[in-house]
Amino acid sequence: MPEINFPFSNKLITWYLQNKRELPWRQTKDPYRIWLSEIILQQTRVAQGLPYYETFVATYPNVYELAKAPEEDVLKLWQGLGYYSRARNLRFTANFVANELNGVFPNTYESLKKLKGVGDYTASAIASICYQEPAAVVDGNVYRVLSRVFGVATPINSTAGIKEFKLLAQTLLDEKQPGVFNQAIMEFGARYCVPQNPACEGCIFSENCMAFTSRTVSELPVKLKKLKVKKRYFNYIVLLSIDHKTRLNQRLGKGIWQNLYEFPLVETTNEVSEGDLKREPAYRNLSEEIKINSIVKYNDTPIVHKLSHQHLITTFWIVETETLHGTGIAISEIEKFPVPVLIANFLNMFTFQ
DNA sequence: AAACCGGGGTC
DNA sequence: GACCCAGGTTT
Known part of the structure; x- marks a missing residue:
């Protein structure tokens, strides 16, 4: 565990409040819409998912409408987005929430994670954004930002890495505003601490970033081999x-x-x-x-x-x-x-x- | 732990 | 061509 001797969260959130994009799911805390947006955005860029989110919200304004829809209709709207199990699970979970939970989404990390298609990341995102539960998200952006700033070279797709980065994120989390912190670190990774050629000279963390000061930015995060196609x-x-x-x-x-x-x-x-x-x-x-x-x-x-x-x-x-x-x-x-x-x-x- | 699951953007 | 994206499930 790296030593943290600077106000990571404060700097990050200050940056976020000045640089965040206005996105439709940032205008609401409706768990249905937050859940929908998070499923759509799994392994998907905001630019690609955005039009799908708009279409889904317009077609299915609430969980009951989505629950009523035939799977084939949902798949048709999902067409082109990929990872189609997300769409099948989406409809399944809408059905479950509508019929078994009286249309009310679970409101804790643990209970959210039981929903089909909702894993560690998505449960943390919904719990923190909708219910202010202090659950840190770890997505591809978080891996990148933390591995660089704190110089963590543990492979992000190893069991040890998954544990280590989750713990580090949880330690850094601002428990008074977990939803803001989570969105801030992801936005920072997506818009500033990008995979290739980030503008490290002007970065808010340039003084503190282990990767920048040791000129290893291009080597982090570390990821284990890729499988052959x-x-x-x-x-x-x-x-x-x-x-x-x-x-x-x-x-x-x-x-x-x-x-x-x-x-x-x-x-x-x-x-x-x-x-x-x-x-x-x-x-x-x-x-x-x-x-x-x-x-x-x-x-x-x-x-x-x-x-x-x-x-x-x-x-x-x-x-x-x-x-x-x-x-x-x-x-x-x-x-x-x-x-x-x-x-x-x-x-x-x-x-x- | 490793394999599987899409399509698109970027360099 | 290689890498990555607001990951999750199955084997």
């Missing part, structure tokens, strides 16, 4: 029937994009030719069920869709078929389904006829 080969079968239908399947079970929709997928271990594709069992099952008239590759070079830990090397195949009867969906209905960005991008490029 896996390559997967996706072949999407875009059915076009003579009765102007296509088919979307819902992704069920484990894995990415759970409960979202996509075209029938043939996943292979390599990039495949048309001949290879036709020999794939998944494709053969499809062709046994549906009479196929023609097949043509849509994109000549594969589209590489990059996720944090997977590269999806994707080819779209346009397949004309006879009637799909009840097993297809009308082309005009397609925009109603929540789809991953990979599919949404294709739909924007491709014009159905």
Whole structure:
């Protein structure tokens, strides 16, 4: 534990009050809105999450409205934001609060943390902002600011690091205004003590910052290795029937994009030719069920869709078929389904006829 | 403890 | 290409 011999909290909060952004969730202490904003902002930049927050508040002004919504509607509004388990848990927890808790959110760190989708960070954020409970938040910004100012080189994604930084943040916390302190340290990390090339010369902590005085700013925080990205080969079968239908399947079970929709997928271990594709069992099952008239590759070079830990090397195949009867969906209905960005991008490029 | 879960911004 | 973002859950 580093020694603290300067007024960290006072300096930080003074900076915050002079430099904070006016954000919609800073205008309220309504736990529903604070909770909603915190879920949206998990692993998500303010600029990216802001329009989603506005849409959700407008569509679901309170927890009852959100609780009533079908999961598919929530996923549709969430489309493009990523980490879709957040949306599924959001709806689940809204339902729980509305039906089991009479619409009243838990008001302590411990009870908030029991909610699905609410972990240490989010429980601390809601408890401190809405209920003035002295619970320190530790997000990516906090790791960065504290590791630099106090020269802590413990890896932030190790068990020891998680404990050490939580304790340090809790020690520094201004217990008289925990919500302000928490937002201040995050704002400072997001806007001043940024990951790359921070303006250390003019920093309020330049005299006290261990990283700055020892010229190790670019080496902190320390983070343990990254895992290797896996390559997967996706072949999407875009059915076009003579009765102007296509088919979307819902992704069920484990894995990415759970409960979202996509075209029938043939996943292979390599990039495949048309001949290879036709020999794939998944494709053969499809062709046994549906009479196929023609097949043509849509994109000549594969589209590489990059996720944090997977590269999806994707080819779209346009397949004309006879009637799909009840097993297809009308082309005009397609925009109603929540789809991953990979599919949404294709739909924007491709014009159905 | 390690793996898994998205999409976008930045350098 | 590497790193990161107002993290959490599952294995």
